[in-house]
Amino acid sequence: MEELFKIDFHVHTIYSGDSIITPKLLVKASLKSGLNGVAITDHNTTKGIQKVKDFLKNADLTIIDGIEIQTRVGDIIGLFINEELSSIDPYEVCDKIHEQGGLVILPHPFRKRGLQNLSNELLKKIDLIEVLNARSSKESNQRALIFSRSSNIMPIAGSDAHTPFEVGRAHVKFTMQITSENEIKSLLRTGEFQIGGSETPQHLQILSRGISAYKNKGLTGLIRAGTKKILGRD
Known part of the structure; x- marks a missing residue:
């Protein structure tokens, strides 16, 4: 499969509190790893998104607004959002993401802080399941892939980078040039992509x-x- 557009859908900056990736470093690391886009998914905050965009200048890099919320039962990622979320209720978090036109991602479901033993009601609110998280073990990722297939929910991948050398290690590959966020969302929903990369x-x-x-x-x-x-x- 010829890859024309490559996106890492799970990256943390210094605004997560446990990452050392500054906005400037993220732009450099993303371009160095051959990424065309990156989703900033800091823990419980969107403060880093505009900071990264300020460093883009003329760099050809798509920035996707995201957030990783620590709910009372585990982590949930929202992509393509435009407002910060503060709830710890997983149902409310999913609803708020969808109200903003975003996608709900279930990250690292078989790792600590992963959402496991989901109710059918909550599972219906999940748009994509992270089946390749570069910071997870191969076994955890394999279980996530099986879960994605058995639940009939589209897969997605992200590095979960907290350091520059992790950026891009897990990603999604598209076979067409992307011109808008709506295109990305549409392709993710229809499964017109491939998972790329491997565990760190x-x-x-x-x-x-x-x-x-x-x-x-x-x-x-x-x-x-x-x-x-x-x-x-x-």
Whole structure:
């Protein structure tokens, strides 16, 4: 499949609190990895989106407005949104995303903070399931792919990058040039794309998680994160 347009649909900036990717670094890393677009999905905030757009200048890079909300039962990503969300109720979060014309993504469903044991009512509100998250284990991603197929819900991929070297490691490939966000949404809904990339190597995942944990909880968090990853706990 010839790829003409490549997008990473799950990236975090420094505004997530546990990422070291500055707006300037994100633009550079995205272009270096050959991406045509990137979705900024910071934890519970959209503050980083405009900051990244300010650094674009003449760069040929599509920025998709997104957010990753930590609900009371797990994480939910909203793509193509125009307002920040503050609810922790998963049903309300999904409804608010759809009201804005956005898409509801279920990220890393078989990892910590993934939405598991979904009710049929909540499952009906999910537009796409993340089947390749570069920060997850191969086993977790395989389970997500099976879940996507059995639920008849379209797949999607994203790096879940928190460091520059992770950007673009998991992505979606389209075989046509994209000229609008509506085109992207339409292609995602109809499945006219392919999943690309692979899991980040374990030693780099340990490094990335250690950096994130250190930013959040200092040295103690770094040690705990490294230990969990070494023991194979997502």
